[in-house]
Amino acid sequence: MKDQSSKTLSSTQRAVRELRRMIVSGELAAGTDHLESELAQTLGMSRTPVREAALMLESRGLLEMRPRKGVRILPVSSEDMREIYDILTELESLAAQRAAEAGYSEQDLKVLERSIAQMDQAIETENLEAWAEADELFHQELVRLGRNHRIEAIVAMMSDQVRRARATTLFIRPLPVQSNEDHRAVLRAIQEGKANEARERHRQHRLQAKEVLCGILEKHRLNSL
Amino acid sequence: MKDQSSKTLSSTQRAVRELRRMIVSGELAAGTDHLESELAQTLGMSRTPVREAALMLESRGLLEMRPRKGVRILPVSSEDMREIYDILTELESLAAQRAAEAGYSEQDLKVLERSIAQMDQAIETENLEAWAEADELFHQELVRLGRNHRIEAIVAMMSDQVRRARATTLFIRPLPVQSNEDHRAVLRAIQEGKANEARERHRQHRLQAKEVLCGILEKHRLNSL
DNA sequence: GCATTCTTTAACGTATACGCAAATAAATGC
DNA sequence: GCATTTATTTGCGTATACGTTAAAGAATGC
Numbered sequence: 001m002k003d004q005s006s007k008t009l010s011s012t013q014r015a016v017r018e019l020r021r022m023i024v025s026g027e028l029a030a031g032t033d034h035l036e037s038e039l040a041q042t043l044g045m046s047r048t049p050v051r052e053a054a055l056m057l058e059s060r061g062l063l064e065m066r067p068r069k070g071v072r073i074l075p076v077s078s079e080d081m082r083e084i085y086d087i088l089t090e091l092e093s094l095a096a097q098r099a100a101e102a103g104y105s106e107q108d109l110k111v112l113e114r115s116i117a118q119m120d121q122a123i124e125t126e127n128l129e130a131w132a133e134a135d136e137l138f139h140q141e142l143v144r145l146g147r148n149h150r151i152e153a154i155v156a157m158m159s160d161q162v163r164r165a166r167a168t169t170l171f172i173r174p175l176p177v178q179s180n181e182d183h184r185a186v187l188r189a190i191q192e193g194k195a196n197e198a199r200e201r202h203r204q205h206r207l208q209a210k211e212v213l214c215g216i217l218e219k220h221r222l223n224s225l
Numbered sequence: 226m227k228d229q230s231s232k233t234l235s236s237t238q239r240a241v242r243e244l245r246r247m248i249v250s251g252e253l254a255a256g257t258d259h260l261e262s263e264l265a266q267t268l269g270m271s272r273t274p275v276r277e278a279a280l281m282l283e284s285r286g287l288l289e290m291r292p293r294k295g296v297r298i299l300p301v302s303s304e305d306m307r308e309i310y311d312i313l314t315e316l317e318s319l320a321a322q323r324a325a326e327a328g329y330s331e332q333d334l335k336v337l338e339r340s341i342a343q344m345d346q347a348i349e350t351e352n353l354e355a356w357a358e359a360d361e362l363f364h365q366e367l368v369r370l371g372r373n374h375r376i377e378a379i380v381a382m383m384s385d386q387v388r389r390a391r392a393t394t395l396f397i398r399p400l401p402v403q404s405n406e407d408h409r410a411v412l413r414a415i416q417e418g419k420a421n422e423a424r425e426r427h428r429q430h431r432l433q434a435k436e437v438l439c440g441i442l443e444k445h446r447l448n449s450l
Numbered sequence: 451g452c453a454t455t456c457t458t459t460a461a462c463g464t465a466t467a468c469g470c471a472a473a474t475a476a477a478t479g480c
Numbered sequence: 481g482c483a484t485t486t487a488t489t490t491g492c493g494t495a496t497a498c499g500t501t502a503a504a505g506a507a508t509g510c
Contacts (some may be wrong), residue, residue, distance in 0.1 A: 010493065035461070044497045047462090055277055059284035062376070068461055068502060083373045088317040150286070150306045154379060237464065272492090293472060316455045434490055444506070458507070466497075476487065 011045045015053030018043055023062050023073055024163040030075035031224055039071070059155055060157050075224035076165045078217040084158045085210035089203060092139060095146025097199035099194055100190045104145060111141045112187050119180050126168050135176075142202075145190075163225040169216045179209070230369055236270045240278030241269055248298055249388040254301035256449055264296070284316045285382050300449035301390045303442040309383045310435035314428060316380055317364060322424035324449025329370060336366045337412050340375050344405050353395050360401075367427075370415075390450040394441045404434070 019039070022028040041052045054071050057063050064072045076084075118134035121127075136159070143155050182205035189198035218224065239245035244264070247253040265275045279296050282288050289297045301309075343359035346352075361384070368380050414423035442448065 014492080037461075048494050048496090050279065050465090052493095055280050059281060065462095067463085070461080083375045086319060086373060087316065087375060087379070091312065091318050094311060094315050148311060150308045150312055150316055150383070154312070158375070161239060237463080262491075273464050273466090277463095290492095292493085293493085343483090451509100452487085453508105453510085455506100457504100459502105459504075460501090461500105464498090467493100468493105468495080470491105470493085471488100472491090474487100474489070476485100478482075478485070479481105480481100480483085 007025040011043075012052045015039075015043055015045065015049050017057055019050075019053055019057055020060075020062065020160070023057070024160055026164050026167075029071050030073050030164060033072050035070040060219035061161050070126060074161075077223045077225075078214045081162060081165060081214050081217060082210065084162050085206065085213070087158055088139075088155060089206035089210065091151045092146075092206060093199045093203040094144060095143045095148065095151060095155075096186055096202040097195045098147060099142060099145035100193055100195040100198035102145065102147065103193055104190065106191070107185065108145070110117065110198060112138060112145075112190075115141060116180060116183050116187060119176075123175060123177060123180065126175065131187065132170055133175065135179070142186070163186065165217070165222075166213070168222065168225055169213050172216050172220065173212060179205070182208075236268075236274035237277045238361050240264075240268055240270065240274050241281055241419065244275075244278055245285075245385070246280070248386055251389050253298050253394075258295040258297050260295040269368060279441050282396065283355060284387045286386050292327055295446040299386075301387060302448045302450075303439045306387060306390060306439050306442060307435065310431060310438070312383055313364075313380060314431035314435065316376045317368060317371075317431060318428040320368045320373065320376060320380075321411055321415065321427040322420045323369060323372060324370035325418055325423035327370065327372065328418055329415065331416070333370070334412065334416065335365060337370075337415075341405060341412060341418055343410050344401075344408065348402060348405065357391065357395055357399065360404070367411070388443065390447075391438070393447065393450055394438050397441050397445065404430070407433075416445060 019028070020115045025115065028034065034152055036047045036050050036054070038048045039054075043050060050159065054063060058065055058071075063074055115134045115138040119131050119138070122131035122134060123192060139155070139159075143152050146152075186198055186205065187196075191202055217225070244253070254258065258319045259270045261275050261279070264279075270276065279288060279290055283290055283296075286299065288299055291297060291425050340359045340363040344363070347356035347359060364380070364384075368377050371377075407426065410426045411423055412419075413431065414426055442450070
């Protein structure tokens with residue numbers, strides 16, 4: 001049994017998790033307004049923990065609290081996407097560099113290897129959801145290996161903000177074949193301790209991903225996801 | 226009269242500002258605990274807005290809420306300092322690059338110029354507080370010119386976290402003469418539209434600042450500022 | 451009809467109330 | 481005296497209450 005399920009978590013914590021889930025899944029649609037009292041009723045608790053949760057999610061850039069109008073689920077534009085991908089590019093590249101400098105063993109890099117294998121398989125079977133999940137895992141693990149807690153937090157926050165948009169573009173974009181070659185190259189650089197190569201390779205990988213995704217958004221006029 | 230003072234701001238907002246001020250100024254010392262009810266009394270309001278403010282400041286990495294122990298003002302270690310400076314290095318360097326790419330006019334870059342002049346003067350008169358203020362202005366303006374709201378927010382947050390530590394090292398570190406040469410070089414690169422040079426120059430500037438400051442912290446065993 | 455003022459509603463911001471559980475103090479057993 | 485159990489306190493988490501005020505609706509004047 002997991003720590004989470006064994007421990008009784010507070011209403012505020014439940015509200016944060018549940019609202020976050022509803023937002024990133026699109027259950028609470030981008031651009032929609034929701035009164036605190038509505039959300040409280042939905043979650044089966046009073047306004048107090050809902051407000052506290054909303055404040056936290058506001059800090060994470062997922063929603064906005066506006067007096068009398070309720071909380072507004074923030075939509076993501078292609079401009080937002082560019083901002084976010086720029087940040088991810090810089091911080092993840094540094095993580096890749098640091099990971100390469102750390103001299104990790106093959107054992108330490110097992111999760112990275114596994115996620116790449118999963119992506120390979122997902123591409124073969126054209127299972128896009130599985131690919132997205134493995135891709136997320138790769139990037140998350142890469143950042144973890146960079147050993148900077150604040151970067152982990154920031155990247156997680158930015159990833160949450162673009163999750164809906166990513167899910168949408170997933171079925172429009174071409175099969176991410178190039179992407180996995182990049183992942184392999186980054187991993188190889190880390191294995192060989194080539195910090196600068198790991199950094200630059202990942203950098204290029206992210207820059208390209210940005211152009212692909214933002215290109216799709218702009219082409220399809222998807223400016224509020 | 227300023228907008229802020231004319232507009233009646235909510236208790237929560239007042240609590241955020243006041244608590245933030247007290248934390249970054251050291252009035253609420255690093256590592257100390259404070260009960261919600263105490264803070265509420267100090268600020269002349271009930272626990273509700275204090276709790277809301279504390280949640281927001283917790284998201285900003287300035288404090289930690291622990292049941293029964295009150296809010297704990299988070300101390301900053303040299304390890305934290307390294308994490309933060311690594312982030313500032315990456316994000317500000319990107320901002321410098323973007324600023325150079327934007328093709329700003331001399332007029333647009335006036336604030337940068339002025340802050341550099343202020344730093345020059347501060348160094349001549351050995352007025353360290355004035356130098357720190359101008360330095361803060363330079364970096365803030367640089368990031369603003371990078372035109373990425375999320376980077377602005379993240380940099381502001383990280384700056385808040387290290388503000389106390391910076392203030393401490395300010396009177397220990399050598400006069401930041403090299404620093405201002407760097408600033409000039411970055412500005413020149415931006416003026417000339419040399420994006421890569423602006424980026425790399427600022428990068429080196431920040432990396433060096435990190436080593437200077439962290440070196441001081443480690444040498445003096447200042448591991449909880 | 452349209453604009454304007456007044457009324458009403460309702461959502462939020464904040465204070466207050468209260469139960470629970472953790473920490474401390476007191477009491478009991480040995 | 482020391483360990484262990486039992487009271488007591490206290491701080492938080494959450495529900496609730498309530499005043500304020502912005503927005504919507506009704507009424508009035510022209």
